[in-house]
Amino acid sequence: MAERKGNLQIDGLSSSGGGDFEKVVLNGKGTITGDVSADVIDVNGGGTFQGKTVGKEISVAGTVGFKDDVTAEKFKVSGTARVDGTVTTETLKISGHTNISGNVKGDMVNIDGKVTIGGDCEVESFDCQGNIKIGGQLNAEKIKIEVLLKCEISEIVGSEIEVKRGKGNVMKVVDNIFPTVLIADSIEGDKIDLDFVNAKVVRGEDVKIGPNCEIDMVEYRGTYTQDPSAKVTATCKL
Amino acid sequence: MSNELISKKDLLNLTGISYGQLYRWKRKDLIPEDWFIRKSTYTGQETFFPKAEILERIAKIQTMKENVSLDELADIFSPGGTSCKLNKEELLATGLVSETVIQYYLANATVYQDVFEFNNVMVMYVLEKLLQSGDISLDEGKMIIQLFQDYYLAAQAKKIVLIVIRKMGISSCVIAEKTDVLQFESNTKIVANVDFAQISEELRLKM
Numbered sequence: 001m002a003e004r005k006g007n008l009q010i011d012g013l014s015s016s017g018g019g020d021f022e023k024v025v026l027n028g029k030g031t032i033t034g035d036v037s038a039d040v041i042d043v044n045g046g047g048t049f050q051g052k053t054v055g056k057e058i059s060v061a062g063t064v065g066f067k068d069d070v071t072a073e074k075f076k077v078s079g080t081a082r083v084d085g086t087v088t089t090e091t092l093k094i095s096g097h098t099n100i101s102g103n104v105k106g107d108m109v110n111i112d113g114k115v116t117i118g119g120d121c122e123v124e125s126f127d128c129q130g131n132i133k134i135g136g137q138l139n140a141e142k143i144k145i146e147v148l149l150k151c152e153i154s155e156i157v158g159s160e161i162e163v164k165r166g167k168g169n170v171m172k173v174v175d176n177i178f179p180t181v182l183i184a185d186s187i188e189g190d191k192i193d194l195d196f197v198n199a200k201v202v203r204g205e206d207v208k209i210g211p212n213c214e215i216d217m218v219e220y221r222g223t224y225t226q227d228p229s230a231k232v233t234a235t236c237k238l
Numbered sequence: 239m240s241n242e243l244i245s246k247k248d249l250l251n252l253t254g255i256s257y258g259q260l261y262r263w264k265r266k267d268l269i270p271e272d273w274f275i276r277k278s279t280y281t282g283q284e285t286f287f288p289k290a291e292i293l294e295r296i297a298k299i300q301t302m303k304e305n306v307s308l309d310e311l312a313d314i315f316s317p318g319g320t321s322c323k324l325n326k327e328e329l330l331a332t333g334l335v336s337e338t339v340i341q342y343y344l345a346n347a348t349v350y351q352d353v354f355e356f357n358n359v360m361v362m363y364v365l366e367k368l369l370q371s372g373d374i375s376l377d378e379g380k381m382i383i384q385l386f387q388d389y390y391l392a393a394q395a396k397k398i399v400l401i402v403i404r405k406m407g408i409s410s411c412v413i414a415e416k417t418d419v420l421q422f423e424s425n426t427k428i429v430a431n432v433d434f435a436q437i438s439e440e441l442r443l444k445m
Contacts, residue, residue, distance in 0.1 A: 122265050139261045155283070159258025185283055188246075190256045201283075203247070205256065219247070238247060 008038070018051055035068075052085075069102070086119070103136070126158075129166055143189075147196050151182040161189040161204075165196045165212070181212075203238075243275065244289040253296050266312045268299055314442040323353045334444055335362045339369065342376070346383045356441075361386045363441055364400065364432055373430045374402055378409045385411055402430040 005022040010030030018034030026032075026047040035051035041058040048065045058072040062079045069085035076093045086102035092109045103119035111128040120136035129146040137155040145151070146166040165180050186201040187194070194202065195210025202215050205222040209215060211229035218224065218235045226232055244252070250260065263269050275286045295315070302311060329335055343362050354362070365382065368374045374382070382400065402411045405426045414420055416433065 124265075139265060141258060141262060157257060157261050159256070159262070188257050190258045203257075238251070 005038075008036075024055075041072075092123075109140075145182060147180050147182045149178050149180060153182065153184050156184055156187045156189070158189045160191045161187060162193045163195060163197050164210075242289045243286040244292065246285040246287070249287055249292060249296075253293070253300075255296060255300075262308070263299060266308050268308070268311055268315045269295060314439060323355055324359065325353050329354055329359060329362075332445060334441065335359070335366050339366045342369075342379065343383060346380045348387055357386075359445075360434070360437060360441060364437060368402070368430050368432075375409075378402060378411070378429070381409065381411050385413060389413055398434045400430070400432040400434065401428060403427065404429050 005020055007023040007025070008016055008019070008021045009025045010016060010028065012028040015031040015033055018032045018036040021036070021038040024036060024038040024041045026043045027045055029046040031048045031050065033050050036049060037054035039056045041053065041055040043060045043062055043064050045062045046064070047062070048067065050067045052068045053066055054071045056072065057074045058070065058076070060077045060079055060081050064081045066081070066083040066085065070083050070087045072089045074091045075087065075089040077096055077098050079096045081098045083100040083102070087100055087104045088106060090107040092104065092106055094110070094115055095112045097114045099116045101118040104117055104121040104123065106123045108125045109121065109123045109127065111130055111132060114131040116133045118135045120139065121134055122139045124141045126138060126140040126143045128144070129148070131148045132145065132151045132153065134153040137157060138153050140158045141160070143156060143158045143161045145163045147163060148166045163182050180196050182197045184197065184199045186203070187197070187199050188203045190205040192202060192204040192206070193208045194213055196212045198214045200216045201219070202209070202217070203219040205220065207218055207220040207224050209218065209226040209230045209232060211227040214231045216233045218232055219238055221238045224235065224237070250257065264271070264274070269292070273287050273292055276283050277286055299311060326340055329340065330337060339362055343365065361383065365379050369379055382402070397415050398413055399416050400411060400413055401420065402409065403422060403426050409429070416435070422428070
């Protein structure tokens with residue numbers, strides 16, 4: 001019979017050395033000083049994980065700092081999280097503010113808020129409504145970004161790429177004060193549909209450039225459509 | 239190894255694959271990260287690839303993907319060992335290593351193993367090739383076994399080469415990173431230069 005693992009619960013201000021648990025719950029302000037793994041890791045309030053964190057389901061509601069890598073099947077942040085290492089997860093769902101210094105690798109990313117990724121983001125599906133900054137490459141099968149304020153992604157590659165302005169009346173108000181734009185060095189994909197994008201190069205099979213784009217160079221192999229209001233310096237059919 | 243590079247645009251044109259396929263294969267580790275070489279061009283940053291390697295790899299993926307899933311292909315092409323373990327009879331049945339080499343390996347490896355991991359099989363497979371071809375002697379084979387005793391091969395197999403050298407009848411062998419430039423003193427004969435990336439792939443395809 002499999003040995004039953006224990007639970008770790010920290011209520012208030014306390015710390016633990018880490019270990020292997022069935023469930024880890026932090027209510028208040030807990031610190032885990034070593035590596036920790038658990039089926040479920042639940043943080044309500046504040047917490048710091050100083051070692052590697054591995055969990056089937058990691059859920060953060062509050063403010064948490066992960067000083068090392070995070071590996072999970074499901075990683076959900078509703079609040080503020082900072083990860084100093086890399087994130088490897090099947091599902092990453094962020095509603096709030098998250099800063100990841102390293103790479104993100106996984107299956108599905110869903111963002112509703114503000115996220116900064118220092119390295120690359122390699123996933124199958126990337127869906128973002130909000131403000132995103134990626135220092136490296138965003139590589140995904142399907143990419144859908146609804147831009148809020150100034151977003152920056154160094155390089156975007158994928159099969160289907162769609163960038164639009166975020167929906168809602170609030171966007172119209174925000175637009176008047178702060179510009180809504182996604183800035184990228186290069187965007188490459190099979191099917192590209194862009195609006196509110198400033199990019200140096202856009203390369204693709206079928207490319208559609210919307211009215212609020214400023215692109216230095218568009219290279220396409222299949223079809224190309226450009227809104228008359230879009231500013232495109234040069235186009236080239238490959 | 240040829241140093242000729244091919245741009246991503248030319249690669250897609252030449253092979254007929256899409257951006258989606260190329261980057262899907264990258265995400266699955268079918269194409270190594272270090273083959274994506276970024277260079278500045280007049281249109282900004284462009285990605286280039288080592289031409290010979292990428293064309294060969296894409297041809298293999300295109301041929302094999304009809305019958306093998308991408309995850310299985312990843313197991314063949316990605317770095318790191320497989321979980322495969324074979325006992326002596328199973329290994330003999332593959333026909334990859336002869337009984338003589340298995341006995342020879344067991345007699346000279348300091349740790350006896352009832353079950354061979356991919357690491358062990360890889361070393362035996364190399365020994366089989368080098369001994370059969372007459373490139374190395376039995377004593378040189380012992381040196382190679384000894385060298386790999388302390389070396390964790392699986393994680394590094396994609397990056398390393400084994401070089402066996404001989405000078406004035408005295409042999410030695412080294413494990414080096416593929417990218418290292420090794421300079422030997424004059425009159426040193428390179429008896430064998432084994433690329434473990436190729437060996438690893440070859441073996442996984444045959445097993």
